[in-house]
Amino acid sequence: MHNYGIDIWGDDNFIIEGSLVKVNDGCKPALLSIVKEIRAQGKQGPLLLRFPHLIKKQIKNIFQNFHRAKEELNYQGNFQAVFPLKVNQFPNFIEALTEAGKAYDYGLEAGSKAELLIAMSHIKNSAPITVNGFKDREIVELGFISALMGQDITLTIEGINELETIIEVATEQPNSIPYIGLRIKLHSLGVGVWAKSGGINSKFGLTSTELIKAIALLKKSNLLDKFTMIHFHIGSQITDIGYLKKAIREAGNIYADLVKLGAYNLNTINLGGGLAVEYAQNSESRKVKYSLSEYANDIIFMLDTITKSKKVKAPDILIESGRYAAASHAVLIAPVFELVSEGYLASDLSLKETNPPLIEELNDLYKNIDSRNALEYLHDALDHLNSLLTLFDLGYIDLLDRSNSEVLGHLIIKKSITLLQDQNYKELLHIQNMIQEKYLINFSMFQSMPDFWGLNQHFPIMPLSKLDIKPTRSATLWDITCDSDGEISYDTKNPLFLHSINLKNEEYFLGFFLVGAYQEVLGMNHNLFAHPTEATIKIDNEQYFIENIIESPSILDILDNLNYDTLRIQKTVKDKITSSQLIPDHLRSKTIDSIEIFLGENGYLKTVK
Ligand SMILES: *Cc1c(COP(=O)(O)O)cnc(C)c1O
Numbered sequence: 233m234h235n236y237g238i239d240i241w242g243d244d245n246f247i248i249e250g251s252l253v254k255v256n257d258g259c260k261p262a263l264l265s266i267v268k269e270i271r272a273q274g275k276q277g278p279l280l281l282r283f284p285h286l287i288k289k290q291i292k293n294i295f296q297n298f299h300r301a302k303e304e305l306n307y308q309g310n311f312q313a314v315f316p317l318k319v320n321q322f323p324n325f326i327e328a329l330t331e332a333g334k335a336y337d338y339g340l341e342a343g344s345k346a347e348l349l350i351a352m353s354h355i356k357n358s359a360p361i362t363v364n365g366f367k368d369r370e371i372v373e374l375g376f377i378s379a380l381m382g383q384d385i386t387l388t389i390e391g392i393n394e395l396e397t398i399i400e401v402a403t404e405q406p407n408s409i410p411y412i413g414l415r416i417k418l419h420s421l422g423v424g425v426w427a428k429s430g431g432i433n434s435k436f437g438l439t440s441t442e443l444i445k446a447i448a449l450l451k452k453s454n455l456l457d458k459f460t461m462i463h464f465h466i467g468s469q470i471t472d473i474g475y476l477k478k479a480i481r482e483a484g485n486i487y488a489d490l491v492k493l494g495a496y497n498l499n500t501i502n503l504g505g506g507l508a509v510e511y512a513q514n515s516e517s518r519k520v521k522y523s524l525s526e527y528a529n530d531i532i533f534m535l536d537t538i539t540k541s542k543k544v545k546a547p548d549i550l551i552e553s554g555r556y557a558a559a560s561h562a563v564l565i566a567p568v569f570e571l572v573s574e575g576y577l578a579s580d581l582s583l584k585e586t587n588p589p590l591i592e593e594l595n596d597l598y599k600n601i602d603s604r605n606a607l608e609y610l611h612d613a614l615d616h617l618n619s620l621l622t623l624f625d626l627g628y629i630d631l632l633d634r635s636n637s638e639v640l641g642h643l644i645i646k647k648s649i650t651l652l653q654d655q656n657y658k659e660l661l662h663i664q665n666m667i668q669e670k671y672l673i674n675f676s677m678f679q680s681m682p683d684f685w686g687l688n689q690h691f692p693i694m695p696l697s698k699l700d701i702k703p704t705r706s707a708t709l710w711d712i713t714c715d716s717d718g719e720i721s722y723d724t725k726n727p728l729f730l731h732s733i734n735l736k737n738e739e740y741f742l743g744f745f746l747v748g749a750y751q752e753v754l755g756m757n758h759n760l761f762a763h764p765t766e767a768t769i770k771i772d773n774e775q776y777f778i779e780n781i782i783e784s785p786s787i788l789d790i791l792d793n794l795n796y797d798t799l800r801i802q803k804t805v806k807d808k809i810t811s812s813q814l815i816p817d818h819l820r821s822k823t824i825d826s827i828e829i830f831l832g833e834n835g836y837l838k839t840v841k
Contacts, residue, residue, distance in 0.1 A: 234703055234729060236694035237513030241746065245286055245560055251700040253743065257285050258771035264696045266776065267565050267741055270767055275783055277836025278566040278675035278764040282748070282780075284328035285771060286561040291329070293524055294507075294553065295336045301528040307536050309499075309546040314339035314362050316505055317347040319554030319749045324768050324780045325561065330354045339384070341552050345371050352378050361385040362413065362502060362552065364436075364463070367394045372401050380408035388413035388463045388502070390436050395446055399453045413461035413502060414438055414446055416486055420478040421466050437464065443486070447493055457497045461550070462487055465504025468555060473522040476506065477530060484538035491544045500548040503531065507556035511690050511746055517726060524556075555749040562748030564764065565696065566675035568740045569839040571733065573669055576642035583636055588629050590616050594640040601644060603651045607660075610648040614666055617641040649732070653704045661727075664706035668722045671730060673742060674837045677711040677718045678758035681744060681751055685717055692745040693720070693728055703729035709742070712837060713759040739839075760790050761835055784834035802831065 235248055247254050252262040263281070270279055291313075298311040315329055317340055330338075339360035340351035348371060351361045361383055363375055367390070378385045387410050389395045395412070402409050417437035438446060450456045466479050483501055491498050507527060508520045531549060539546045583595065594616050601609045620637040623629045629637075645667045652660050683689035695703070707730040711718035722728065733740045755763065768780040785793070792798045809815060809823050 234699075237515075237692060238694070240512050240515060240518065241510050241692045243510075243560065245283075245289075246745070248699045251697055253694060253696055253699060255283065255769070255771060255776075257283075258773045259775055261769075261771060261776045262696070263563065263565065263743060264741065266767075266769055266778065267696065270765070270778060270781065273781075275765045275781065276567075276674075276838050277784055277834055278564060278680065280680070280747075280752075280764045280766040281563045281565060282324055282328065282766065282768045283561050283563070283771075284332065284768060287325070287329050287557065288332035290557045290560065291332050291336060291338055294551070294557070295338075297524050297528040298532070298549070301525070301532045305529075305532050305536055307532045307546060309535070310548040312337070312339065312360055312500075312548060312550045314341040314360055314550065314552050315557055316341040316343070316364075316552045316554040317350055318343050318753070319505075320558045320752055321347065321350060322752055322766075324766065324782070325558065325748070325752075326350065326354060328561075328768065329557070333359070341554075345374060348374050348378070352381065352383065357382045357384065359384065360550065362461075362463070362550070363387045364390070364415070364465075366390055367397065369397050369401065372397050375410045376401055376405050376408050379410040380405075384411075386411040386413045386461050386500075386502075388415050388461065389438075389446075390415050391438065392442055392446060392449070395449060399449070399455065402453070402455060409455065409458050411460045412450070412455065412458045413463050413500075414443060414459070415463045415465075416443065416483060418464055418466070418479050418482050420482045421475065440486070443490065444493070447490065447495060451494070456495065459495055460497050461500040461502050462490065462498065463502035463504065465552065466506055468506055469508045470506035471508050471519045471521060473527060473530060476503075476527075477534065479503075480531060480534045481538070484535050485542070487547055488539055488542035488544045492542075498547075499545070500550055501535065502550040502552065505552045505554050505556075507551070507553040509555050509559045509746060509749070511692060513690070513692050513726060513728075517690070557749075559746045559749040562752070564675065564680050564744040564747050565741050566673045566680075566744070566764075567839050568671050568733070568735065568742060569674050569837060570672040571669055571735065572672070573642045573646065574735070576639045578639075578643060580639050581636060581643075582632060584632065587636070588620070588623070588633055590620050590623070591629075591633060591636055591640070594620075594637060594644070598640050598644050598647070601647055601651065606648040606651040610644060610652075610663070610667075613641055613644040613648075614663075646732070649704050653702060660704070664727065665722065665724060667706065668708050669705040669730070669732075670708050670710055671742075672710050672712070674839055675711055675764065676713050676758060676761035677720070678713060678715070679755040679761050680764060681747060682754040682756060683750060684720065686754075690726060691747060694743055694745075695730060696741045696743050698731045698733075698740075701731060703731045705730050705732055713761065715758060718758075757790065760787075760794075762790050764836070765834065784836060786832050787835050788831045790835060802828075 244256055247256045252264055254260045254262045294313055337359040341362045342348035342351045343365035375385055375387045415437040417439050450459050464483055470476055487501055510520045512518045597609045597613050624634045677685055706722050707728045708722045709720040762785040765784045766782050767778050770777045788798045806824055
């Protein structure tokens with residue numbers, strides 16, 4: 233059957249059993265059961281489910297692979313990792329992550345004051361904190377406070393002026409000086425996709441000349457003992473490990489030479505993030521060309537070789553992989569609330585006594601279509617439909633004729649797909665483009681998958697049920713924003729097939745997977761659709777538990793967030809209802825009650841009455 237590429241992107245986290253997709257852990261609950269249970273509590277609209285066991289799995293994978301590679305190559309440096317907070321700062325994620333990371337002293341990376349505050353308050357003192365990004369005096373002082381609290385914090389400087397600020401603050405507070413890292417500019421990445429974050433013209437880091445200056449400055453200020461780390465980050469989603477290897481070669485040599493230049497406490501290379509996630513749903517679209525095990529082996533082998541040949545101590549290795557740690561833990565589930573062509577019913581047909589000849593022909597095709605002629609008739613029908621629409625534009629047929637043409641066209645498409653789905657599936661594939669069904673989905677792409685809109689990033693999509701039935705409708709997905717960009721159109725390279733369903737009798741949910749990295753905090757409130765309702769799902773061998781439900785913000789909360797005076801809005805609306813001559817007196821208080829209920833609920837569509 234059709235498995236939606238779950239064997240490519242799923243990493244054994246989800247399995248298909250019978251008609252359902254299930255979480256491959258403990259009692260293996262079906263996603264559909266979890267969703268139904270949450271919706272039964274009155275939570276409608278899209279749902280974001282978090283699975284802490286998947287966060288734990290990724291963290292464990294990272295540490296186990298590096299520890300194994302370290303042992304195999306008898307590498308003398310240590311391994312550490314931090315989670316870069318910019319990838320996901322939502323509390324129910326961060327709390328699960330820091331809990332799972334305790335056993336490994338998994339740390340946090342901060343790129344702003346707010347993120348630093350999260351880091352300072354969420355991990356043990358033995359776990360590292362790194363601070364990247366541009367810094368003013370205030371964030372430097374915050375770093376000194378963290379050091380004063382006994383935390384293992386490294387401020388990575390992006391430019392000499394930041395180092396000057398650190399020296400200034402250190403003169404005033406010599407008791408609690410954080411470790412200092414220097415971000416390096418690599419020439420090896422001056423071209424290609426990552427020139428912006430890695431190359432010699434990149435936004436970040438010090439050139440070799442500046443590095444030498446920085447060492448002299450540190451020496452002069454008696455801070456050389458605090459300089460412990462060099463750092464680079466070539467970019468996110470590195471699908472080809474060749475880029476990283478080039479960077480390591482260069483960084484390894486810089487490390488060795490800085491040690492030789494007298495940086496006697498320099499002991500760590502921070503390689504940033506970039507560990508890639510496979511989002512493909514078919515094997516031709518696969519992008520990631522290496523495994524975590526290869527990644528760990530390559531890093532350790534190369535640093536071992538370089539430092540041995542330059543006769544310096546092997547450095548500790550620190551990585552900042554975010555996407556890899558976070559992506560798999562979250563699944564967005566959204567209900568389909570309409571199929572556009574399901575709106576075209578035989579009962580809508582309103583043929584005249586005499587119809588234009590092409591419409592008569594369409595009607596004949598519809599009446600006589602059977603499994604032998606279906607493909608031919610379908611082709612003819614699509615042709616006729618096109619001609620009829622042109623005739624309408626030219627004024628030769630009227631609106632009723634046009635409506636009849638469209639109804640007949642859709643009826644023929646539906647009937648032929650049913651007739652063809654078994655024997656001529658392959659032939660049907662050729663014309664999928666012309667006969668797509670449009671599925672309206674109760675979610676906002678701008679809120680829940682901004683990278684699809686902004687970067688064309690594909691996310692795996694599949695229905696939660698009917699997986700024992702062959703899906704035959706080529707699907708275009710429309711979200712509920714009023715923006716024509718809010719669409720995932722049918723793509724012949726990445727075709728999505730869904731089921732024909734009658735939404736009057738059954739519900740149909742789509743799952744969007746691997747949305748745990750970047751999507752949540754980049755999500756925008758376009759049309760004022762806010763973060764979806766979220767829940768944390770914990771699973772053991774007997775049952776699962778739904779915890780930490782946070783409902784999507786109410787309409788009033790959303791307006792409040794934009795700094796509207798919501799009290800005034802409520803009062804104005806109430807006053808207008810109270811004084812309106814159009815509302816009969818006995819309905820006045822009922823109308824006010826209804827509006828209060830609406831304003832207190834979330835802004836997504838209510839699809840169940
Ligand atoms: C964004 C970022 C990361 C995380 O990158 P991923 O691709 O999510 O692993 C790590 N380090 C720095 C400095 C970053 O800016």
